[in-house]
Amino acid sequence: MERFEDEALVLSTVDYGEADRLVTLLTRDHGKLTAFAAGARKSKRRFAGALEPYMRLRVQLVETRVSTVRLDSADIVGGYYAAREDLPLIARALYAVELCRELTREHEPQPELFALLEAYLHKLDAKEAGPTSLLAFELDALAQAGLMPRFDSCALCGGPPGERPRFDQAHGGTVCESCSGRARDAVNVPAELLSGLRAIQEGARTPLSADLRARARAVLNVFISHHLGRRLKSVDFMAQVGLD
Structure with missing residues (x-):
């Protein structure tokens, strides 16, 4: 199994089982990935506040034998917190990440789309949109x-x-x-x-x-x-x- 690092934007999350979470990421170099975060719902320290829609992260991932990768760690690079305090900005950000999630296929690099989404979230956060x-x-x-x-x-x-x-x-x-x-x-x-x-x-x-x-x-x-x-x-x- 190969371990790799990448920059990522969280597109969506789904609770899995009693403690785990499936996280859909748009990564800069590897495209859209579905990542399995073991114990993400129970641990208050391991992924604290990181696995929320449109968080910008630095992630460590491990390839597995199935299409889902394993998420070992996630460090917050940008939280776009100002865009989380205003309902219209939240609505626009959630729409943007859902659109990107649905327009992309798994494991297909989309660096231009990553840059586009990152720039738009930055504009929302700076209230320049x-x-x-x-x-x-x-x-x-x-x-x-x-x-x-x-x-x-x-x-x-x-x-x-x-x-x-x-x-x-x-x-x-x-x-x-x-x-x-x-x-x-x-x-x-x-x-x-x-x-x-x-x-x-x-x-x-x-x-x-x-x-x-x-x-x-x-x-x-x-x-x-x-x-x-x-x-x-x-x-x-x-x-x-x-x-x-």
């Missing part, structure tokens, strides 16, 4: 997963979106009026929403209006749910908190 920051994070994460929705042209014919564009999650983005008959699940979207999302894709951070942000959230929720096969649980939590 502006109104469009979550949309930007989502689009960047989707791009890393090879699921970037198309907003600049029709996903079916490649032509311009036109004056009355629609959005179809099954075909990967915008559908022009001429092709809308081939996209039965497509929904009408304002052209200014598509241009705003396209600008965010290209790196612009100009805030969208509250109405456009809400509509963008709805479009991306449908797109992500379609490609993952389920709706993320943290979406409902964000809605309860009142985030658009």
Whole structure:
């Protein structure tokens, strides 16, 4: 069995048996890993406060004969504690880690996604995440997963979106009026929403209006749910908190 160290962000945890815990980690060099933390729920010293969602850790892991690795130790590098004291920040952070967990496969290195999530959590903690920051994070994460929705042209014919564009999650983005008959699940979207999302894709951070942000959230929720096969649980939590 090989022992190794890595930097990790905690994506989620599940209690196992009477004393143990399964921890899903996004590591910098080894990608997403499911780690078995023996006695994590009974020991107050071994993993004290470390195995909580979106903690940044330095971990010691041991490969086993199964897909799960063994977590031997975890030292807190960053707790993002300011982002744990404000409900809207908690909701955004939990959504970000759940999205990354569902977009990734076990044991596939994702250093760019790790850096993206780390940077977003830092912005939340510093309270520097502006109104469009979550949309930007989502689009960047989707791009890393090879699921970037198309907003600049029709996903079916490649032509311009036109004056009355629609959005179809099954075909990967915008559908022009001429092709809308081939996209039965497509929904009408304002052209200014598509241009705003396209600008965010290209790196612009100009805030969208509250109405456009809400509509963008709805479009991306449908797109992500379609490609993952389920709706993320943290979406409902964000809605309860009142985030658009």
